[in-house]
Amino acid sequence: MTKGCVHCCQVPELAGFWLLTLLLQSPFVLFLLLNEATIITPLERAVNIVMTAFVLFEDVAGFFAIRAMVASQVNKFHLRQFANLEQIDYAAYEESIGSDTYRSRRPHNA
Numbered sequence: 001m002t003k004g005c006v007h008c009c010q011v012p013e014l015a016g017f018w019l020l021t022l023l024l025q026s027p028f029v030l031f032l033l034l035n036e037a038t039i040i041t042p043l044e045r046a047v048n049i050v051m052t053a054f055v056l057f058e059d060v061a062g063f064f065a066i067r068a069m070v071a072s073q074v075n076k077f078h079l080r081q082f083a084n085l086e087q088i089d090y091a092a093y094e095e096s097i098g099s100d101t102y103r104s105r106r107p108h109n110a
Contacts, residue, residue, distance in 0.1 A: 011069050018062035021055065029055050 033048040040048075 011066065011073060014062065014069065015066055018059070018066060021062065022059050026055050026059060 029048065029052050033045070033052050
């Protein structure tokens with residue numbers, strides 16, 4: 001892993017965190033907010049409303065963050081196939097097409 005690649009291995013961790021939030025924390029917070037069978041104080045209701053808003057925002061923001069990170073990783077994966085194009089065996093290429101054609105098509109930096 002290179003220094004510039006901070007988020008390349010964190011997609012599974014973020015996806016796990018998001019799933020735990022979505023499947024466990026969201027229903028529990030909604031239950032605390034919407035359960036009318038319990039008697040809760042106005043302060044408790046206010047705190048539950050704020051917590052529900054934060055958890056719902058976390059669910060939505062986590063989805064878009066995961067989608068952006070996966071798209072970035074897919075782009076890196078597809079661009080990685082072009083990294084080895086500079087290592088073409090020009091000698092074998094020259095033999096296959098002839099030296100005159102090879103010299104006219106060979107890049108200047110090679």
